[in-house]
Amino acid sequence: MGTTAQVVYTSTFLKPDGTVSQLTFTSDGKMYADGVQFGSTQAGNRFSTCNAFGKVYIAISNGTYGADVPLQYTPEGFLDRVSQDGPGAGPTLGNLSLASSSIASGSRTSNEVTLVTSTPHNLLQGYLATISGVDAFIENLTSIVMDNSTLPNIAVATVPTPHGFVPGTTIAINDVQPTVIGGTMTAWLRTDGIVLVTMSADHGLQIGSTPLVQLNAAGFGPVIVLSVPSLTTFTFANSGGNGSGTSGGVMLPWPVASGTLFTVSEVPSPTTFQFSIIVTDATWTTGDISFDWDGSFYVDSVISPTSFTYPQIGPDATISSGGTVIPTGQLSPGNHSCVEIFLTRTGYLTIPSPPVKLIASGGQYLSLTTAAIGPPNIVARWFAFTGANGGNYFVLPVAPRDPTGNFLIGTSTVIPDNSTTTIVFDFTDEALFAGIAIDIPGNNLFRQEILGPCMSFFSYASRLLPWGERNKIQQFFNMGFEGGVFSSAPNVPLGWTLTGSDGLLTTGDYGLAWKATTATLSQTFYQDDEGIAIAQPNTLYTFRLWVNGTAKATISSVSTGFSATATVTAAGAYGQANFSLKTPSVIPPDFLVTFSTVGTATLDEMEIIFTLNPRRLTTRASYVNNPEAFDGVTGLLGPQGDPHPVWGMEERKDVLCLLTNGPEGSLYETEDTSSGEPVTWDIRHIASKCGLVSVWGVAKFEDWFSWTSDTGLRIFDGATVEKMSQEIQPWWDALNPTGKQFMVLANDPYTRRVYVIGSTAFATNNVMYVMDYRDLNTAGLLANSGTLRVGYSGKVITTDLTRKWSPWSMTMNYCGLLTLSTGEAVMAFCGGTGGNLSTPLHSAVYELQEGEISGVDADYGPFWQNSTYPTYFFVAADDAEQRQLGTHRLNHQFMTLNCSGIGSIFVVPNLDRIGNTGTATRALAVTETMDRDLEFGLNLAAERVSYRICCQPSGPQPAAPDSPAGFRISSLVVGVKTHPFSPIRGKNS
DSSP: OOSSSOEEEEEEEEOTTSOEEEEEEETTSEEEETTEEEEEOOTTOEEEEEEETTEEEEEEEOSSSEEEEEEEEOTTOOEEESSOOOOSSOOEEEEEOOOOEEEEEEEEETTEEEEEESSOOOOOTTOEEEEESOOOEEEEOSEEEEOTTTSTTEEEEEOSSOOOOOTTOEEEEEOOOOEEOSSSEEEEEEETTEEEEEESSOOOOOTTOOOEEEETTSOOEEOOOOEEEETTEEEEEOOSOSEEESOEEEEEOOSSOTTEEEEOOEEEETTEEEEEOOOOSEEEOOOEEEEOOOEEEEOOEEEETTEEEEEOOSOOEEEOSOOEEEEEOOBOSEEEEEEEEEEETTSOBOOOOOOEEEEEOSSBEEEEEOOOBOOTTEEEEEEEEOOTTOOOOEEOSSOOBOTTSSSBOSOOSEEOSSSOOOEEEOOOHHHHHTSEESEETTEEGGGEEOOOOOSEEEEETTEEEEEOOBOBOOOSSOTTSOSOBBTTBTTSOTTSEEESSOOEEEEOSSSEEEEESSOEEEEESSBOTTSOBOSOTTOOEEEEEEEEEEEEEEEEOTTTOOEEEEEEEEEEEEEEEEOSSOOOSSOOTTOEEEEEESSSEEEEEEEEEESSSOBOOSEEOOBTTBTTOEETTTTEEOOTTOOSOEEEEEEETTEEEEEEBSTTOOEEEEOOOSSOOGGGSOOEEEESSOOBOOTTOEEEOSSOEEEEETTEEEEESSSOEEEOOGGGHHHHHTSOGGGGGGOEEEEETTTTEEEEEEOSSSSSOOEEEEEEOTTOOSHHHHHHOOSOEEOTTSOEEOOSSSOEEEEEOSOEEEEEEEEOTTSOEEEEEEEOOSSOTTSOOOOOEEEOOTTOOOSEETTTEEOGGGOOEEOOOBSOHHHHHHTTOOSSOEEEEEEEEEEEEEEEEEEEEEESSTTOBOOOOOOEEEOSSOSSOEEEEEEEEESOEEEEEEEEOSSSSSOOTTOOOEEEEEEEEEEEEEOSSOSSOOSOO
């Protein structure tokens, strides 16, 4: 990295576009992407990352608690806090009536009306405009044809010019005069008050029809048809005397009053249209249709302050002048509540502001002023409203549209920037209820809590899961100073009561901070805005924050005289202190928490923590596909009754496995459900006394996983928890208890190796064991294939199908798989000194040069001194007896080695036990291509011997530090016989 700081962590950022960035984190707190610094934290902090939702989530901890705010790094290069404060105060609301304007002119073309007003109309797209006082458009009818045999109960109307109608258009039909039916009257006969009429053609009448009838020269009068003997005859009642005649007529009147409204059902051609009516077959050739300009319409576009358009189906026509445009608000009368929400550039919707209320008069617009302005990462402000006298909140992220989707019928309730402070909204309750609900299960913004510093992240079931938080009070407003300001007071953080005038908002840990010398900030410590208690009686609290200078927190009550303080001093870092007293036994209504400074100081990320219960035991789980939204009730996940905190997790076959911390910690399983939030998930206990010691100590295999516990390396495949580190138990038992929280476990599924990094003498990692498992393909084999096993006869047996452990001498802070830009996965190692993290070192990330033998590293120097291969102690008693060697002292005469390498090789024997070292053999030169085995004379007397094969550079010793040495060994043969004259030593000293 070009510095002298040690690298403590590395990972790969897999971006949504398929590219990768290598992330590197150093002991001085700096964060790098492809070698370019993008962030920093306090020196000595540790890191853990999680690729999810197209971002990298970064947890910063000290291995025991979260140490700095949780971060997210985006493909665009943004580094933002994961979740943040919502607005500390809501906007101001009011009813608004807009002035009407006179119509100067207008026209309708292709069903779109353009109006010009004499004064500004004050309308916007989606507003409702009421048009009144404009004379209706009138068009003469050519005909109305009723032919029930062809179109039952459907009339076909014809006009001389194109009408512009579409199905659904409403029109009025006026002044249609009666029409002649049945041709001419050829005869009529009145007998006993009943008249029989005979026509020259089919009259089309039915019983009950009401034609107009003229007998001889008398006037037409309405009658009711009593019977229809034939197509050309009908009867009706008449009170005149008996008689007859051969002249007269029959007419059919238009059956409804002039001005009746009809709905167009079909449009066969530009000059014809159809509508429903029940009437006798006939053709009317008089009358007209009228089409009102008046009505309420949604504005389609605003051309200028004095012209606008709206959709209205009807014939092309013009308005010369006359009439009025009245802007008509749609807000339903009644009580409405509103909250403001910040939208960040990462797509997070914050906790809403405290609610504000409005009593709407109806028929008016909603005026919103003094909208809070958020910090620089805010890209929009959302405003959620209740319906009239309602209790649930909804947001219209986009302006609502009519059911066809063709035009707007209101406004959205979003300000799409972070600067506008005044806006007018217009919507109906119906449109509002079709928006996004913000207070429902799975998306309850009011229940969101701000994520504090945590130890790690995990992604499961499209949710983000963090853990390792402190147990802080969540009911305060704007404790991180991202809760916005009013434009009139840009240095007054919302949600606080300010005393003094020298405070200002400035840059802090991540985001904004508060800087002051004498000014103070306070807010209630009594109850939140829902009436729920904040402070608990007889409780000791801890004050924690990021501070540059000295900060003082005071909890107090004027009415009772109570006061307790906590003071923290740090230089741009986190610190904490307990309050001097417990809270009183009864919390008074005027109980306040006040933050001040001693001299000039900058404060950020303030927390009030439960002193005696400082840790949150559970993990959180975000809403689905909403990774920054953590519900403080339904988003909590953890085993009931386990006093140990969740310390790690892994997914196995869609099942989430949870590990709690410590020697008494346990393994649990759970899984998501289609209908329930995480708090409802069933958590099943799997195993006890196998807790995880380090958040970096979990490694995934094919369909099982392993972890570091206090007593050894554990493995779980869904059946039982097994141990698989028995061979190195002494090493494991010697690990430093104060450094176990930094242990690292990594699995390389390609080379089939497991790496375990731990600490023996220091609180930082300084030792490593590596386990090869190349031929072990199942969890069962891994768990049950120790280096040695005892056969049925009692014989100790070893095969290639075993775990192969070896210590590595290089000190590493961390190791893990990286994905390169080529798609290749490599195991990467973060170099360390094995001592203090502040000790200078090459700030490098390493990979292994597989197959290369040198025994020298450019940064670490030679390591061939510690590169040895020890055998087991042989010959075993049963093996010796089987070979007729006796059961006691043997004589090891010579050894041959099939090996290759560089430098020279020598052998050091251990007689009977480790530590009882015999004389080393001479060193023999070795090359990469050996023609024969190496031969060593031994002549050793012992009951059993272990041989340590060692290497050194060629030439005189001690060799130069950069001289190479190393070897490969494939077989070892020792010539052994019963000791010829002393099979037993004959003494015990």
